[in-house]
Amino acid sequence: MRLSTLFGHTLRQVPSKAQTTSHQLLLRAGIIRPPAAGIYTYLALGRRVLRKIEEIARQEMEAIGGQELLMPLTLTAEEIVADLCRKEIESYRQLPTLIYQIHTKFRDEYRSRVGLMEAREFIAKEALSFHLDSKGLNDFYPRIYQAYVNIFHSCRLETVAVETEVGHEFIIPCEAGKHTFMLCSECDYAAHAEEAEFAKTEVPQEVERAVEKVATPDCKTIAALADYVGVPTKRTLKAVFYATEGGEVVFVVIRGDFKISETKLKNALGSADLRAATEEEIFAAGAVPGYASPVAVGGVKLVADNSVLLGSNFVAGANEDGYHLMNVNYPRDFRADILADIAQAQAGYACPRCRSQLTETPGIEVGYLKCGERAAGALYLDQDGKAKPIVIGSYGIDLARLIAAVVEQHQDQRGIIxxxxxxxxxxxxxxxxxxxxxxxxxxxxxxxxxxxxxxxxxxxxxxxxxxxxxxxxxxxxxxxxxxxxxxxxxxxxxxxxxxxxxxxxxxxxxxxxxxxxxxxxxxxxxxxxxxxxxxxxxxxxxxxxxxxxxxxxxxxxx
RNA sequence: CGGGGCGUAGCGCAGUCAGGUCAGCGCGCUUGGCUUGGGUCCAAGAGGUCGGCGGUUCGAGUCCGCCCGCCCCGACCA
Structure with a gap:
């Protein structure tokens, strides 16, 4: 190709609307152009890059038996998949099978922010695997995992595999990322910050002493309380109130040096809807804000972080304005309805696996693997002629975002590498x-x-x-x-x-x-x-x- | 969808507060010439209903109202 006739030219100046480095470089190098906000034309150079990435994805999918389709609308829309399963998969003889497609998808409701990193239109490589049972899916999973690893390696993209409840997400750490992740500085542990586990520090167990009420004026925060009483925050108990949509108040207790992860709390409660309780609701539940106590509280659901087990003789509220209780112990003085890990991980905390320090980084997802996708009415007949539900895994990569991610990781002051x-x-x-x-x-x-x-x-x-x-x-x-x-x-x-x-x-x-x-x-x-x-x-x-x-x-x- | 900001030439911007030599600058583009190892220099030129509609005024890029678009921060997603 002669540069004199190449369709699309380079830009000397940085387009003012481009914020991230990858977006600026992709525009300046003549890879993409935005005809309108959040959607992109791939110029001659860009189309070639995209074509190569598509080909890598195809090769890896075909290598594990994938068959390429092209479907209207979105592949992950339940109706489309369910319809396809009902019509095409009837017998156990057809399973397992893997299909995939590469097509553009729209996400009109979202605002594009960082160029190809998060466009209104993007290029999805999506795959679905169908299995006889969970074991079949579990056996297959390492193969699709490896295929994804291969794709990223082929593109020279260094990703971090984050475990999720249903599989994995592949992320890259980058400033433009919208989510926060905790990464171990030594081992390969990685998780969403809200869901990350960590090894909680222990406080030496003492002989349990008798509960004692003490006056603690103007000690409505843990910091003020710890300072006034003269103990470290990890020797205190923090009380926080939430309310469900139905107005049910949830009393949450956690060791004073930790914060609550609302995501973990929601998981523990099995409820997606949770908000901070109002003062009225707290009073109505019989508690005193700032001095709330888990001891002898009644009529509310009590959730305790398991950090209440890591220590003894805590300072907790007395449920009376201006007073706290010394030497509160679990389970001697109170019992939780739910005892679980609901603490928010923070940078510097210990890795749950190797005890090294966790670090915190913003990041963006470039691919995902999910097990247990549902498709209503998708059944097959087993060897005995019985109808059974097809077990489905779903997998995806945004190839447009992948390009941006590669540029984020491979560039210098002069341009793309x-x-x-x-x-x-x-x-x-x-x-x-x-x-x-x-x-x-x-x-x-x-x-x-x-x-x-x-x-x-x-x-x-x-x-x-x-x-x-x-x-x-x-x-x-x-x-x-x-x-x-x-x-x-x-x-x-x-x-x-x-x-x-x-x-x-x-x-x-x-x-x-x-x-x-x-x-x-x-x-x-x-x-x-x-x-x-x-x-x-x-x-x-x-x-x-x-x-x-x-x-x-x-x-x-x- | 909430909060803030911005719309002037292909790109980057000044001008708007204090209405009248106000249609400007840099880059890019065209033509000619000089250059030729890290975004050369000189000269000439093309290109804009100043986001749109309406209003105030003798006069609006500038003031007022409405609309549209875009950017940022949230919410949400991949």
Whole structure:
């Protein structure tokens, strides 16, 4: 492709509406354009990237037996899936089976914020697997999990697998992310912040002493109370009131040094609807805000965090304005209707698995795996002729978001650094100077590279060296070749990798051999890289090792 | 869908408070010339019903009203 005729051009200035780095670069490099808010045209370069990603997704789905369909509306809409199951799956002989499709989806109700990261229209790779029973789904699950891992690895996207109640989410940590995640600094534990578990610190158990009422004026907060009484906050009990939609008051008790995770609380209660109780409701329940006590409280549902077990002789409210109780112990002095983990994890807390420190990061989901999707009336006949429900798993990746995520992880100040697997072109050929010798040689090289079936973006424009190099860096094709009168004097060509400083000059007659060597080393075919654990891929990109033949530029990213 | 902000040339912006030499700047684009290894320089040029409708006024980009669109923060999602 000649850059002089490429449809879509680069932008020097950053569009004012683009906030995130990936959005800015995708616009500036001429990958996408917004015809309207939140929807995007893929320009010539962008379409090529998308096509490559789609192909990677297809390969991985086909590798585990997936069959591609194309359905109207959305695949996950229950009616469509249920209808499909009813009509196509009748017998146990047809199970298990895996279908998938790649299509655009609309999410009109949401505002687009960060370009392709969250567009109103996006490109979904969705898959469904159908099984005889839960065991069948569980047996299959590792295969789809691995396929997803492979897809992300192929795109050079470093993801974190977050466990959910029904499967996994693959996320990337990034500033533009809308959700907060807790990650272990040592092991691979990862979870949504609201759902994350952690190892709660213990307080040395003491001999239980008799309850004692003490005056604590103006101690309506845990901090004030702990300060006044002279104990650490972890020796206090915090009382918080919630109300369900029906107006039922829920009394929640947790050790004073922890916060409540409303998500965990909802899960413990089995109720999705929960709000803070009003003062009137608290009084009506017979409690005193600021001095509420779990001791001898009646008529309300009492939920306690299991941290009440980790300590003794707590300071708790006396249910009387201006007074607290010392030496409150569980279960001697109060009993909870529900005793569960409802504490909110925070950065610095201990990992539930390895006790290392948890860190907190914003992130965005790029893919999900869910077990136990429902489809009304989707039944099959088993060997005995009995109708049984089909067990379904559903899986998805937003390929548009995937592109944005890759750019977030692969860029520098000059522009995008495409991983070779999804780069719009393999080679960016630059010719400098308008003298006929250089142009003629460049045309010849371009023709030869095309004949060798390389994907070449050829900058044949009459532009200065600075413009050409800057555009090349912005567009981010991994391999750049430069021809000029300078190199031609030695019958040579310069070769540069986008993610490395510096370049090398090689003789023109060894160019085909060098390209063959470099481009054959795509990571999936490269034995040295197959054994690399996923988490270490990123460091490989940045700490490239040197090659061994005449061209010493590292091929790791190709 | 709530709260805040912004709509002036393809892009980025100034001008609006204090109505009248106010249709401007930079980039990009076109033409010619000089350059030719990191967004060169010079010259000439094209391009805008100042988001829309209505109002106030001798006069509106500027003031008022309504509408539309967009951006940010929430809510919600993938």
């Amino acid at each position: 495409w991983p070779a697997s999804i780069a719009p072109y393999q080679i960016h050929l630059v010719v400098l100077g308008a003298d006929e010798g250089a142009m003629a040689k460049a045309e010849e090289v371009y023709a030869n590279l095309n004949a060798l079936a390389y994907e070449v973006l050829y900058d044949d424009r009459d532009e200065s060296a600075g413009v050409k190099f800057n555009d090349a860096d912005l567009i981010g094709v991994p391999l750049r070749l430069t021809l000029s009168h300078r190199t031609l004097k030695e019958n040579a060509i310069e070769i540069k990798l986008r993610w490395k400083e510096g370049y090398e000059t090689i003789a023109l007659d060894v160019l085909p051999r060098e390209l063959e060597r470099l481009l054959a080393l795509r990571w999936r075919k490269h034995p040295d890289l197959q054994a690399v654990p996923p988490g270490e891929l990123m460091s490989l990109f940045t700490n490239s090792q040197q090659g061994t033949t005449t061209c010493t530029i590292c091929p790791n990213m190709l």
